[in-house]
Amino acid sequence: MMWTHQPSGSRQQTLTGKNRKQECIMDTVKSLSPFFEPNGIAIVGARSTPGFGFGLPKNLRDHGWADKTYLVNPNGGTIHGYPVFKTLKEIPAPVDLAVVLVPAPAVPKVLGEIGEHGIKNTIIMSAGFAEAGEEGKTRQARARKIALSYDMQVIGPNCVGVVNTANAFCTTEVMPEAYTPGKLAVIAQSGVFGQNILERVNEYGIYVSKAVTLGNRLVTNEIHILDYLHKDPDTDTIAMYLEGSADGEQLRHTIVKVTPDKPVIVLKSGRTSEGRAATESHTGSLSGEDNLYDGMFAQTGAIRAETLDDFTTYCRAFATQPLPKGNRLGIITGSGSMGALATDCAIKNGLTVPPLSKRLMAVMKEGAPDWMNTKNPLDVGPSGLFPRAFNAMMEDPDFDMILAVIAVPYSAVRFRLTEFTIEDFFFGGTLPLKERKWEKPFMIAVVCHEDLVSNFRERAEPGTPVFNTPEQPVRALAALWRYQNWKNNHK
Amino acid sequence: MMWTHQPSGSRQQTLTGKNRKQECIMDTVKSLSPFFEPNGIAIVGARSTPGFGFGLPKNLRDHGWADKTYLVNPNGGTIHGYPVFKTLKEIPAPVDLAVVLVPAPAVPKVLGEIGEHGIKNTIIMSAGFAEAGEEGKTRQARARKIALSYDMQVIGPNCVGVVNTANAFCTTEVMPEAYTPGKLAVIAQSGVFGQNILERVNEYGIYVSKAVTLGNRLVTNEIHILDYLHKDPDTDTIAMYLEGSADGEQLRHTIVKVTPDKPVIVLKSGRTSEGRAATESHTGSLSGEDNLYDGMFAQTGAIRAETLDDFTTYCRAFATQPLPKGNRLGIITGSGSMGALATDCAIKNGLTVPPLSKRLMAVMKEGAPDWMNTKNPLDVGPSGLFPRAFNAMMEDPDFDMILAVIAVPYSAVRFRLTEFTIEDFFFGGTLPLKERKWEKPFMIAVVCHEDLVSNFRERAEPGTPVFNTPEQPVRALAALWRYQNWKNNHK
Numbered sequence: 001m002m003w004t005h006q007p008s009g010s011r012q013q014t015l016t017g018k019n020r021k022q023e024c025i026m027d028t029v030k031s032l033s034p035f036f037e038p039n040g041i042a043i044v045g046a047r048s049t050p051g052f053g054f055g056l057p058k059n060l061r062d063h064g065w066a067d068k069t070y071l072v073n074p075n076g077g078t079i080h081g082y083p084v085f086k087t088l089k090e091i092p093a094p095v096d097l098a099v100v101l102v103p104a105p106a107v108p109k110v111l112g113e114i115g116e117h118g119i120k121n122t123i124i125m126s127a128g129f130a131e132a133g134e135e136g137k138t139r140q141a142r143a144r145k146i147a148l149s150y151d152m153q154v155i156g157p158n159c160v161g162v163v164n165t166a167n168a169f170c171t172t173e174v175m176p177e178a179y180t181p182g183k184l185a186v187i188a189q190s191g192v193f194g195q196n197i198l199e200r201v202n203e204y205g206i207y208v209s210k211a212v213t214l215g216n217r218l219v220t221n222e223i224h225i226l227d228y229l230h231k232d233p234d235t236d237t238i239a240m241y242l243e244g245s246a247d248g249e250q251l252r253h254t255i256v257k258v259t260p261d262k263p264v265i266v267l268k269s270g271r272t273s274e275g276r277a278a279t280e281s282h283t284g285s286l287s288g289e290d291n292l293y294d295g296m297f298a299q300t301g302a303i304r305a306e307t308l309d310d311f312t313t314y315c316r317a318f319a320t321q322p323l324p325k326g327n328r329l330g331i332i333t334g335s336g337s338m339g340a341l342a343t344d345c346a347i348k349n350g351l352t353v354p355p356l357s358k359r360l361m362a363v364m365k366e367g368a369p370d371w372m373n374t375k376n377p378l379d380v381g382p383s384g385l386f387p388r389a390f391n392a393m394m395e396d397p398d399f400d401m402i403l404a405v406i407a408v409p410y411s412a413v414r415f416r417l418t419e420f421t422i423e424d425f426f427f428g429g430t431l432p433l434k435e436r437k438w439e440k441p442f443m444i445a446v447v448c449h450e451d452l453v454s455n456f457r458e459r460a461e462p463g464t465p466v467f468n469t470p471e472q473p474v475r476a477l478a479a480l481w482r483y484q485n486w487k488n489n490h491k
Numbered sequence: 492m493m494w495t496h497q498p499s500g501s502r503q504q505t506l507t508g509k510n511r512k513q514e515c516i517m518d519t520v521k522s523l524s525p526f527f528e529p530n531g532i533a534i535v536g537a538r539s540t541p542g543f544g545f546g547l548p549k550n551l552r553d554h555g556w557a558d559k560t561y562l563v564n565p566n567g568g569t570i571h572g573y574p575v576f577k578t579l580k581e582i583p584a585p586v587d588l589a590v591v592l593v594p595a596p597a598v599p600k601v602l603g604e605i606g607e608h609g610i611k612n613t614i615i616m617s618a619g620f621a622e623a624g625e626e627g628k629t630r631q632a633r634a635r636k637i638a639l640s641y642d643m644q645v646i647g648p649n650c651v652g653v654v655n656t657a658n659a660f661c662t663t664e665v666m667p668e669a670y671t672p673g674k675l676a677v678i679a680q681s682g683v684f685g686q687n688i689l690e691r692v693n694e695y696g697i698y699v700s701k702a703v704t705l706g707n708r709l710v711t712n713e714i715h716i717l718d719y720l721h722k723d724p725d726t727d728t729i730a731m732y733l734e735g736s737a738d739g740e741q742l743r744h745t746i747v748k749v750t751p752d753k754p755v756i757v758l759k760s761g762r763t764s765e766g767r768a769a770t771e772s773h774t775g776s777l778s779g780e781d782n783l784y785d786g787m788f789a790q791t792g793a794i795r796a797e798t799l800d801d802f803t804t805y806c807r808a809f810a811t812q813p814l815p816k817g818n819r820l821g822i823i824t825g826s827g828s829m830g831a832l833a834t835d836c837a838i839k840n841g842l843t844v845p846p847l848s849k850r851l852m853a854v855m856k857e858g859a860p861d862w863m864n865t866k867n868p869l870d871v872g873p874s875g876l877f878p879r880a881f882n883a884m885m886e887d888p889d890f891d892m893i894l895a896v897i898a899v900p901y902s903a904v905r906f907r908l909t910e911f912t913i914e915d916f917f918f919g920g921t922l923p924l925k926e927r928k929w930e931k932p933f934m935i936a937v938v939c940h941e942d943l944v945s946n947f948r949e950r951a952e953p954g955t956p957v958f959n960t961p962e963q964p965v966r967a968l969a970a971l972w973r974y975q976n977w978k979n980n981h982k
Contacts, residue, residue: 275831308832409687445797
């Protein structure tokens with residue numbers, strides 16, 4: 001199936017003919033680095049009353065950017081001890097990034113001044129453009145024309161800009177832990193979504209390299225950012241939330257360049273025409289568009305997440321686990337019911353749950369009680385053989401990935417949790433779970449009271465993701481395999 | 492499509508011809524009430540060393556059952572201050588329920604003694620029967636023959652028996668909060684599963700009326716229990732975990748009797764042949780069996796859960812929400828992205844997301860900022876209009892159910908949470924959220940840091956379920972509608 005360009009409404013910039021070609025060339029020659037490593041930042045619309053224009057300068061100062069930050073407001077004065085320049089021209093140093101916080105109606109004029117000053121990179125945070133009715137659309141078209149005339153890269157409008165953990169450059173307020181450097185990059189069309197994903201993965205001990213919120217994509221879009229992150233040495237995995245692509249054909253070309261090197265996880269809304277209507281003022285979408293996206297993602301090796309929960313789950317999996325060599329899942333459990341649910345989910349998601357080898361069966365039968373069936377899923381029940389079974393499965397070359405399902409009544413174990421660690425009881429080994437390295441993907445499902453889930457999470461994460469259902473880790477393992485399988489077929 | 496009887500392996504008792512007829516008659520004439528309200532309980536296999544035989548007598552005493560509990564062990568003596576009788580015959584009072592905890596090989600003999608003593612209801616907790624190889628299967632067949640010869644109802648073997656919160660009669664150790672009476676009944680084939688579901692729903696403030704773990708279904712099966720719970724005045728909703736049915740045809744007949752009065756939520760594993768193999772020693776299943784179950788559940792108005800997460804979610808929904816009059820979902824959100832994800836999920840699950848009426852648009856446009864699109868999903872952004880929008884939607888007759896998606900960066904709100912309550916900020920009204928009653932189903936998705944999710948849960952649950960993704964509450968609302976729609980079509 002060919003992926004064809006599907007313009008889909010007012011938030012998309014449809015690039016055709018000369019414009020598109022021109023921009024594609026720009027992609028490759030222009031560097032987006034001032035967005036992430038600026039040498040001088042002008043905050044246009046800084047102000048002394050609460051809001052972004054007040055918070056951002058303080059935020060930048062708190063993270064070591066005071067020397068490179070210059071505030072601009074026609075009223076002058078000082079804010080947070082910074083001098084405020086009345087115009088860009090007054091700034092006594094070179095500036096390579098402008099952050100625009102003025103109200104929407106003032107943006108086009110400001111953009112012209114930025115262009116005149118020779119600044120080639122601009123983040124427009126202000127809302128009130130194509131997302132907000134006819135007047136906003138006209139305004140956005142005007143702003144775009146100005147930006148293009150100055151050959152300017154623009155992130156936004158209607159966004160919260162960027163996060164770069166490597167140098168603590170961040171144009172929006174995030175939780176303190178979000179400054180921790182990690183290897184996952186996040187691209188989100190929506191500012192709220194981007195911030196939410198940061199908070200969400202951080203809860204699991206996963207941290208980002210860079211995050212970009214695209215907003216209305218006046219100039220710079222997900223394709224430019226993908227291209228940039230492809231080459232970013234701090235980024236191993238890219239997670240992207242899209243409502244529609246700026247250019248489907250170009251997106252396909254770019255993803256297919258990235259995926260041999262780095263996994264690209266995609267959550268795309270607008271799967272239904274009603275969902276698309278929810279993201280756009282004019283739908284104008286061809287029916288069947290979602291199937292085209294589905295096909296495109298599958299062809300290019302992108303990993304599509306079905307839900308927000310999947311998206312977070314896949315981020316946790318790719319950020320922490322090695323890729324599997326094959327699709328053979330070994331399941332060890334203390335409850336047959338949970339083993340069955342995990343198996344159903346595995347098969348439906350393209351994994352196999354093969355029988356134990358004769359060798360492994362012999363290992364497990366030794367000292368096992370009569371009632372224990374030595375099969376896969378391996379239900380050890382209350383035999384106390386969990387650590388032996390786990391280690392034998394983990395070392396067995398016949399399994400490419402392992403899932404441990406801890407299903408115990410909390411009423412039965414809660415008073416015993418001080419007697420032993422979960423390593424003693426379930427996994428053996430001399431090292432704490434957190435410090436153990438696995439050669440194949442491994443995840444844990446703790447289907448028990450949330451107190452035991454927390455206990456496991458504290459001891460195992462981020463190295464080993466802990467979930468509270470049998471299905472979610474299986475979906476994550478299957479996503480790892482889908483990606484590896486694509487790579488195998490596209491060498 | 493006809494639902495045909497699909498025997499599926501060793502855990503199922505295939506009842507055919509005379510046997511089946513005989514048991515069906517027994518269903519209707521026999522009362523299972525001694526399982527839940529015994530007048531005298533014999534614990535056969537009580538012991539003075541750790542294990543069920545030691546814990547259960549203590550447990551019963553702690554919950555007021557000392558006067559009706561009689562311990563049996565050939566060694567005699569005392570346990571927890573109870574006298575221990577060497578045989579059933581020595582018990583100086585009538586007994587209508589026996590709980591068997593002796594090792595599997597001793598069970599058939601004990602069952603004969605129970606029969607001789609005239610006890611018609613027995614729970615066998617011991618494992619080591621059909622789930623544990625050929626010897627176990629032979630043992631189970633022998634035990635079954637004995638039980639049937641005495642016209643005995645037997646729950647188990649390989650189970651943890653029952654919970655009845657109304658009188659605190661419970662044959663297994665559960666968390667203290669599990670004794671709180673509620674209106675949800677739980678049927679689980681697996682003991683671990685049953686206990687887990689109790690713990691899981693309790694975390695959301697949902698409590699059960701009765702719980703039954705079926706184990707290997709020597710005599711009593713899910714059909715008998717469904718029939719009993721149908722008539723149980725303490726039960727409003729029935730949630731059931733099945734690996735396979737004891738009798739598909741009879742299950743269909745029974746569900747279709749129950750669903751006009753009470754919703755039946757079903758999680759069935761063994762959806763794939765590998766999943767069935769995981770629950771059975773011999774698969775012997777016809778391919779396509781799962782489609783038959785799917786069809787049967789749909790025809791009979793049972794609500795099938797796809798995953799463990801869905802199962803818990805549906806329990807929360809049916810235990811707390813009124814049924815919707817139609818399938819028109821109103822979504823109010825602070826982020827367009829989350830509104831789009833919720834909309835996609837709604838459409839895929841049979842709901843509609845209709846536009847706002849002109850009247851409601853007029854209400855919302857009053858005082859709304861320019862950028863606010865008055866549509867459904869209604870993205871109020873940071874306008875402060877959430878309470879007005881919420882209350883207008885809740886009262887609007889054009890919406891049958893409401894979802895509020897709270898998507899805010901926690902970094903932006905965390906210091907302000909002491910300034911106002913979530914009622915002030917999002918829902919208005921003079922009553923705390925917990926005390927407000929809704930006339931249509933209402934759920935909240937808090938797509939934010941887990942601290943804010945907890946904050947909402949503390950203030951809203953159990954009356955209003957709080958989720959942390961936009962999709963899960965939509966699935967729950969759709970399940971409520973599926974059930975109501977079935978009822979509308981089967982009056």
